[in-house]
Structures are given as structure tokens and as C-alpha cells.
Amino acid sequence: MMGDMPAASSGAPASGEAAAAVAPTSGADLADLLRRSARGDEDAFAALYDATSRRLFGLVLRIVRDHAMSEEVTQEVYLDVWRHCARFDPGRGSALSWLMTIAHRTAVDRVRASEAARRRDDAHAASSQEVEFDTTAEAAQSSLEAQRVRRALTTLTDAQRSAVELAYLGGYTHTEVARLLDLPLGTAKTRIRDGLVRLRDTLGVPA
Amino acid sequence: MSPDLHHLSGAYAVDALDEAERASFEQHLAVCADCRAEVAELTATSHALGALTEATPPPALRASVLSGIARVRPLPPVTGDAGEPAPADPVTSVPVTGEPVATPDAGATPGAGADVVPLRRRRTVAWFAAAAAAAVIAAGGLVWSPWSDGPAQPSPMAQVAAAADAMRVSSTKGSLTAEVAYSSQLGKAAIDLTGLPPAPAGKTYQLWYIGADGSARPAGLLTADPDGRGTMMLEGVAGSAANVGVTVEPAGGSAQPTTAPLVVLSLA
Numbered sequence: 001m002m003g004d005m006p007a008a009s010s011g012a013p014a015s016g017e018a019a020a021a022v023a024p025t026s027g028a029d030l031a032d033l034l035r036r037s038a039r040g041d042e043d044a045f046a047a048l049y050d051a052t053s054r055r056l057f058g059l060v061l062r063i064v065r066d067h068a069m070s071e072e073v074t075q076e077v078y079l080d081v082w083r084h085c086a087r088f089d090p091g092r093g094s095a096l097s098w099l100m101t102i103a104h105r106t107a108v109d110r111v112r113a114s115e116a117a118r119r120r121d122d123a124h125a126a127s128s129q130e131v132e133f134d135t136t137a138e139a140a141q142s143s144l145e146a147q148r149v150r151r152a153l154t155t156l157t158d159a160q161r162s163a164v165e166l167a168y169l170g171g172y173t174h175t176e177v178a179r180l181l182d183l184p185l186g187t188a189k190t191r192i193r194d195g196l197v198r199l200r201d202t203l204g205v206p207a
Numbered sequence: 208m209s210p211d212l213h214h215l216s217g218a219y220a221v222d223a224l225d226e227a228e229r230a231s232f233e234q235h236l237a238v239c240a241d242c243r244a245e246v247a248e249l250t251a252t253s254h255a256l257g258a259l260t261e262a263t264p265p266p267a268l269r270a271s272v273l274s275g276i277a278r279v280r281p282l283p284p285v286t287g288d289a290g291e292p293a294p295a296d297p298v299t300s301v302p303v304t305g306e307p308v309a310t311p312d313a314g315a316t317p318g319a320g321a322d323v324v325p326l327r328r329r330r331t332v333a334w335f336a337a338a339a340a341a342a343v344i345a346a347g348g349l350v351w352s353p354w355s356d357g358p359a360q361p362s363p364m365a366q367v368a369a370a371a372d373a374m375r376v377s378s379t380k381g382s383l384t385a386e387v388a389y390s391s392q393l394g395k396a397a398i399d400l401t402g403l404p405p406a407p408a409g410k411t412y413q414l415w416y417i418g419a420d421g422s423a424r425p426a427g428l429l430t431a432d433p434d435g436r437g438t439m440m441l442e443g444v445a446g447s448a449a450n451v452g453v454t455v456e457p458a459g460g461s462a463q464p465t466t467a468p469l470v471v472l473s474l475a
Binding site: 042046053054061074076078096104143148164171173177188193194 | 366
């Protein structure tokens with residue numbers, strides 16, 4: 001399953017020009033904004049917010065669903081980022097990846113802590129501005145990067161793709177993912193890992 | 208490396224482990240460079256999916272974020288790994304140093320002869336594991352994370368604050384600020400202390416649930432990080448406790464408070 005080379009079928013070269021690096025602002029700029037923010041530069045932080053808030057808020061909203069709670073979580077994320085920006089270590093990954101990691105973890109923790117059933121309420125799903133994410137639907141306004149990611153997702157098996165999406169975009173645990181996909185307990189984590197490995201090989205390892 | 212644990216790297220990267228699994232995998236990450244490298248790659252890869260979910264936040268959010276940060280000082284960079292060990296060694300007899308702590312009334316510390324009790328007993332629920340993991344990170348950065356000190360660990364305060372009936376109380380004494388989040392539904396309280404000096408040698412901070420009648424139940428040991436911050440979920444359940452208090456105790460903790468509390472916060 002891991003033997004074939006999906007990169008060959010991908011439209012984009014699997015170079016260092018990687019997914020996370022194709023940010024609204026280049027990774028080096030974001031890292032610089034973080035450095036300046038660490039010195040208390042609020043203008044730099046405002047620029048960081050402007051460059052990343054669509055990405056972070058969108059992710060939080062996708063996971064949390066509820067609009068008001070998503071705003072609250074996003075604010076908490078940025079406050080956390082501000083407080084910790086001196087601790088960002090460029091040697092461990094890109095600035096955007098760091099921000100997204102904080103946002104993802106915070107959003108996931110919030111939905112799990114605040115009664116998981118809530119976000120699965122139809123009422124909340126209906127109030128979300130996002131429709132269910134569908135890899136087959138190419139949104140007309142989809143960015144080049146989004147198109148590239150969608151293409152990369154087609155190199156995954158159905159089980160891998162569903163598992164990765166439910167875990168990352170749905171915020172479900174691998175145990176819940178196994179239940180949702182009718183997989184034997186314990187296999188969802190393997191699907192998630194295999195899917196991510198495939199994505200990594202297709203998109204290239206983000207700098 | 209254990210193959211079983213290794214296979215958790217993907218699920219860890221996308222936050223798909225439950226709290227107990229996450230805590231144990233982080234212990235593994237601390238000692239497994241292969242897994243650390245793989246998690247870093249898979250985490251970065253997973254965020255590519257963020258390109259599919261962009262959404263414009265309301266303009267008001269920008270204003271509240273920027274006004275929020277204006278009131279918060281960014282933490283300083285980590286300049287040396289103190290690697291402070293967790294307060295695990297029971298100390299039988301501690302000379303009283305009389306070293307000043309946060310407030311004047313904390314001077315009297317009759318340390319010797321205090322009973323040492325097993326404070327980490329009965330961590331029955333996975334729920335506590337998250338707080339424990341956070342505590343490990345605070346204590347010495349033993350646990351790996353993609354940033355230097357794990358800001359996105361589930362904050363105990365946030366966990367409690369998420370409850371529908373959560374309340375917060377805070378108190379300031381000199382340079383010490385204490386905030387408690389409490390939910391009677393959850394039966395849990397979390398505390399966040401800032402301006403906390405390191406405990407004197409051979410001493411530790413200890414948390415207590417204090418009943419309306421003044422009786423105290425131990426609720427865990429707390430270590431101040433190099434920034435003077437200490438935050439954790441109180442151990443055990445709040446039950447009928449009316450207050451939460453913090454004292455200085457001999458390392459390893461005491462069965463009952465042996466010093467006057469630095470601060471007491473009411474849960475009522």
C-alpha cells in the first residue's frame with residue numbers, strides 16, 4: 001500500500017515548496033513577525049493576525065462549529081500565541097505550522113471538554129457557515145493550494161482519507177473514528193498514520 | 208521503540224488520542240527521536256488540510272484579540288533548561304530556613320515531622336492525566352512538543368471554564384495573583400497562580416480544599432515555573448469544599464496544612 005509513488009501522479013512537484021509553507025504570507029515573514037511580537041511589538045502581532053486569521057479561524061470553526069465559541073477559541077489561541085511567541089523554535093517547524101498546531105489542539109480540547117454532543121447537534125451544524133467538507137467538490141473559488149491539497153487527498157485510499165478527515169477536520173479521536181467508519185478498533189490510528197504519510201510523500205515535507 | 212506506540216504518531220499529530228493516550232505517548236516522545244521526527248513531519252503535513260477550511264473571522268474578533276494582548280506580557284524566551292525535578296522525594300526532616308515566600312505571613316514553616324502522604328493516589332480517571340501531563344511540562348519541559356513549553360496543552364483552567372456552571376474567582380496579594388476556576392457540576396477546580404516565587408529549598412506549594420468548617424483536604428502539589436507561574440487541576444473532587452487554599456509545605460507535602468495559607472479563594 002505504501003509502495004507506490006503517489007508523487008508521480010501529483011500535478012505539483014513534491015519539492016520543498018510545501019503545503020504549510022504556501023501561506024498567506026511566506027513562512028520566513030511569519031517567523032519574523034513572531035520574533036518581533038516576542039519583543040512586545042503589537043503592530044507585528046496585528047500583521048501576524050491579518051496574515052493567519054482566516055486559516056486559524058477557519059480551522060477552529062470547522063472543528064468547533066459553533067460560531068460564538070469559535071471566536072472565543074480563536075481569541076484564546078492568539079492570546080496563547082502572543083504569550084508564547086518567544087518560545088517558537090524555527091528549528092522545529094514553520095511558524096504557520098506552529099500556529100495551526102496550537103489552534104488545532106485548543107479547538108479539539110474545547111469541543112471534547114465542553115460536551116462533545118453539542119457540536120454534533122443539528123442546530124449547531126446548521127448555524128455553521130461551512131457545509132460538510134467534500135473532497136470531490138471543487139469549490140469554484142478554491143485557492144491553488146486548496147486544489148493541490150484536494151488532488152493529494154485523492155492519492156489516499158477511501159479509508160485513509162476518511163480517517164484523516166474525521167480526525168483532523170472533525171476533531172474525533174481515533175477510537176471514535178473507528179466507530180464512525182466501522183473499522184475494527186485499533187485500526188483507525190493506522191489508517192490515519194498511513195494517510196498522513198501518503199499526504200506527506202505527495203505534498204513534500206513542509207519546511 | 209515499541210511498534211505499538213510508533214503507530215500512534217499519526218493520531219497524535221492530528222490530536223486524535225484521548226487524554227490518557229496523549230499523556231503516555233508524550234512520555235514516549237520524550238525518549239524517542241524517531242517518533243519526534245515523524246510527528247513533526249506528520250503534524251506539518253496535516254495542517255495542509257487547513258487550506259480547505261479557510262473562513263474570514265468577524266472584524267470584531269481582530270479588535271478583541273488586539274486589545275487582549277495589550278494587557279498581557281509575552282513570556283520571556285527560555286534561556287536555560289532548569290530541568291527542575293518533580294517534587295517527588297519525600298523529605299523527612301527539613302530545617303526551617305525562614306526564607307520569605309510570597310507574602311509576609313508565610314514565614315512560619317514548622318517543617319520537621321510533618322506527615323508525608325501519597326498525594327498522587329487515586330488518579331482514577333483519564334481526565335486527570337491531562338493535568339498531570341501539563342504539570343510534567345511545567346516542571347521541567349520533560350515532554351516533547353513542537354514548541355518549547357507546550358502552550359497548547361489543555362489548560363486546566365480552560366477545561367474547568369468550559370463547564371456550563373463554571374465560575375472564576377481571583378485574588379491578589381502583593382505580587383501574587385491567584386485565580387480559581389470552579390465547576391460544581393464537574394466537581395473540579397483549577398488554579399492559576401502568577402507572581403509565585405520558587406518554593407524555598409526543601410519546600411513545595413500545596414493546594415487544599417477547605418471546608419466551611421475550616422477542615423482541609425490535600426489537593427495536590429504545585430510547582431512554580433521559571434516565570435513564576437503555577438497552574439494545575441486540583442486533585443480529588445471539590446465535594447462540599449467552600450474554599451481553595453495554597454500553603455508552603457515540606458517537600459512531598461503534608462497531610463494537613465502546617466503554615467498559614469498564602470491565599471484562600473472562596474468557591475461560594
